[in-house]
Amino acid sequence: MPESTASPVLRKTALNAVHRAAKSKMVDFGGWDMPVDCCGLVAEHMAVRTGVGVFDVSHMGDIQFRGPGSLAAVQKLCMNDASKLAVGQAQYSAMLYPNGTFVDDVVVHKLSENDYLIVINAGTREKDVQWVRQVIGGMPGVHMNDFSDYYTQLAIQGPRAAETLQKLTSTDLSAIKNYWFSWGQVCGLHNVMIARTGETGEDGFEIYIPSDEATSARVWGEVLAAGAEFGILACGLGARNTLRLEAGMALYGHEISDTINVFEAGMGRYAKLDKGDFVGRDALVEIQAAGGPKRKLVGLEMVERGIGRDGYPVFSLDGARIGEITSGSPAPFLKKNIAMAYVPVEYGALDTEVAVEIRGQRVKARVVALPFYKRARKST
Numbered sequence: 218m219p220e221s222t223a224s225p226v227l228r229k230t231a232l233n234a235v236h237r238a239a240k241s242k243m244v245d246f247g248g249w250d251m252p253v254d255c256c257g258l259v260a261e262h263m264a265v266r267t268g269v270g271v272f273d274v275s276h277m278g279d280i281q282f283r284g285p286g287s288l289a290a291v292q293k294l295c296m297n298d299a300s301k302l303a304v305g306q307a308q309y310s311a312m313l314y315p316n317g318t319f320v321d322d323v324v325v326h327k328l329s330e331n332d333y334l335i336v337i338n339a340g341t342r343e344k345d346v347q348w349v350r351q352v353i354g355g356m357p358g359v360h361m362n363d364f365s366d367y368y369t370q371l372a373i374q375g376p377r378a379a380e381t382l383q384k385l386t387s388t389d390l391s392a393i394k395n396y397w398f399s400w401g402q403v404c405g406l407h408n409v410m411i412a413r414t415g416e417t418g419e420d421g422f423e424i425y426i427p428s429d430e431a432t433s434a435r436v437w438g439e440v441l442a443a444g445a446e447f448g449i450l451a452c453g454l455g456a457r458n459t460l461r462l463e464a465g466m467a468l469y470g471h472e473i474s475d476t477i478n479v480f481e482a483g484m485g486r487y488a489k490l491d492k493g494d495f496v497g498r499d500a501l502v503e504i505q506a507a508g509g510p511k512r513k514l515v516g517l518e519m520v521e522r523g524i525g526r527d528g529y530p531v532f533s534l535d536g537a538r539i540g541e542i543t544s545g546s547p548a549p550f551l552k553k554n555i556a557m558a559y560v561p562v563e564y565g566a567l568d569t570e571v572a573v574e575i576r577g578q579r580v581k582a583r584v585v586a587l588p589f590y591k592r593a594r595k596s597t
Contacts, residue, residue, distance in 0.1 A: 230275035231369050231433035241453060247340030249276040252453040261456035262549040265417050269375035269444045270452040271437070275428065276339035278365040280349060286358025287331045293496060294352055295325060295335070296479065298489040302327040307396045307414060309487060312348065313497025317478040317504060321345050321469055324414060326398060334364075338469050352496060369433040373440060374421030374460075376592075377447035382422050384443040386411065390422070404436045416457065418464025419592055462555065463548050465516065465588025471527065471543040472514055472557055480510040481559065483587070512540065513565045516587040517573070519554035523580035525573040531558050532572045532579060539564055542573065548589060555589050556582070 227250035236243065241252035252273065255261060264270045282290050291299045297310035304327050312320040321341045326334040337345045346363050353359060373382050379390045388401030388411060398412035406426055415421040426436050441449055458468070467473045472482060479488050479501055488501055504510060519525060525545035533539050545556030556573070564571060567586060572579040 228276070230273055231428045231430045232273045232275065232437055234430065235434050235437055236273065236451075239451065241451070244454070246276070246454055247338075247342075249339060251276060252451075253455045255451040255453045258453070258455040258459065259549045261450050261452040262459050264448055264450040265375045265419055265452060265456065265460055266550045267376065268448045269373065269377040269381050270450050270456070271440050271444065272372040272374065272452045272457055273369075273437070274339075274372045274423070274457075275369045275433075277370055278337040278339065278342040278345060278363070279368055279370075279425075280335045280337060280346065281328075281362045281364055282333045282335070282353075282359055283331060283362070284359045285331055286356055287333050290353040290356050290359040290361075291325060291333050291335070292493065293356065294349060295323065296488040296495055296497065296501075297325065298492040299325050299327070299333065300492065304329055305397055305399060307398060307412060309396075311473070311479070311484065311487065312345070313479065313495070313500075314475060315497060315500060317480075317497045317500035318475045319469065319473040319477060319479075319482075320348050320475070322467060322473055326410075326412065341469055367428055368425040369428045369436070370423060370425055371437065371440065372415050372417075372421060372423045373444075374415045374417040374452075375419050375447075377444065377449075378419070378421040381440065381444035381447060381449060382411075382424070385439055393422075395420075404439050406432070406436070416464075416466055417460040418466065418588065418590055419460070458544075459546050459549060462544050462546055462557070463551060463588070463590040465557070465590075467514075468544060477559070478504060478510065480504055481512055481514065483514050509562075511562060512559050513562050514543070514557055514587070515560055515565050516585045516589055517542070517545075517556040517558055517571070517582040518585045518589075519556075519573070520570070520581040520583050523573065523575040523578070524554045525556040525558075525575065525580075525582065529556075530574045531560060531582075532574065533564065534570055534572060534581075539571065545573075551590055553589075555585075557587070560584075 236252040242254040244253040295310040403409040410425040531540040540560040569584040
């Protein structure tokens with residue numbers, strides 16, 4: 218029999234019809250039919266850096282832990298110290314394998330005492346959920362629910378994000394600090410979670426609303442209307458990627474994976490080795506005792522003309538292959554060609570010159586500090 222050529226059935230967010238009606242360019246992202254380009258990548262990127270943009274990030278996963286054993290479960294699973302969280306506070310963290318490499322990076326939210334929400338990446342949802350069940354399956358006093366399909370998650374990002382969202386809620390957004398969240402009415406919907414989080418390097422909010430198509434489409438439209446005076450654009454995954462790259466943020470499958478450990482990725486500050494046992498802790502202690510990682514994640518800025526793309530090899534100037542690019546692109550706001558790459562620690566000093574192989578040609582780049590871009594903080 219001939220092999221089947223049928224395309225796999227892609228999962229869809231509740232806004233899929235809205236994206237298609239808007240003629241957004243759609244791609245298969247981790248098994249999801251997602252917009253990669255809504256209004257032009259550079260325009261979207263610049264809207265978020267200078268005004269405001271809105272992203273459909275409903276493909277992200279949401280795992281909730283409840284019960285008297287919920288904190289113990291989160292502490293076992295994640296490397297940061299969730300015991301330090303107050304109700305209404307979030308923290309960046311990661312779930313690790315026993316060898317200290319990444320299952321996924323996550324954001325942990327403390328909803329109330331004995332109640333936590335972990336937001337996981339879209340492309341790793343099924344794997345993450347299985348891993349969580351495997352690790353905490355025998356732990357007492359914790360009930361886990363996968364609520365990933367219950368929410369439409371919108372990210373409203375940029376220096377005008379607060380002004381845009383404030384039009385749609387009576388909740389005082391200025392009272393929500395970075396990596397904190399609150400509950401309020403948004404677009405007439407009650408008990409919406411409003412978090413001051415995002416992956417763009419800008420100020421912004423992520424809101425969690427019911428995932429039915431009609432509600433999702435209405436709120437999407439109201440956000441666009443509220444931001445119209447600030448030049449809001451609907452944004453796709455392409456701009457989300459270039460924004461997080463400029464901001465030096467890791468992406469699973471690129472800067473972090475099951476072959477990269479915490480110290481190599483430069484994330485040791487999030488691994489609280491003194492909090493007690495967690496999966497991967499022993500390996501991290503051993504890596505430290507052995508003198509630390511042998512390679513490190515660095516920022517690269519192209520010195521000569523060329524764009525270093527994901528997977529391109531990196532060489533020393535004397536011709537030895539020393540690593541490869543994990544993420545690379547033109548940086549629309551910075552107007553430079555930038556990349557992140559893993560190289561041996563001896564090549565990781567600032568201003569070290571290396572060469573990136575681009576279509577058979579060696580093109581010079583230099584090591585620069587991460588992040589490439591850091592937003593100006595408002596003085597208060």
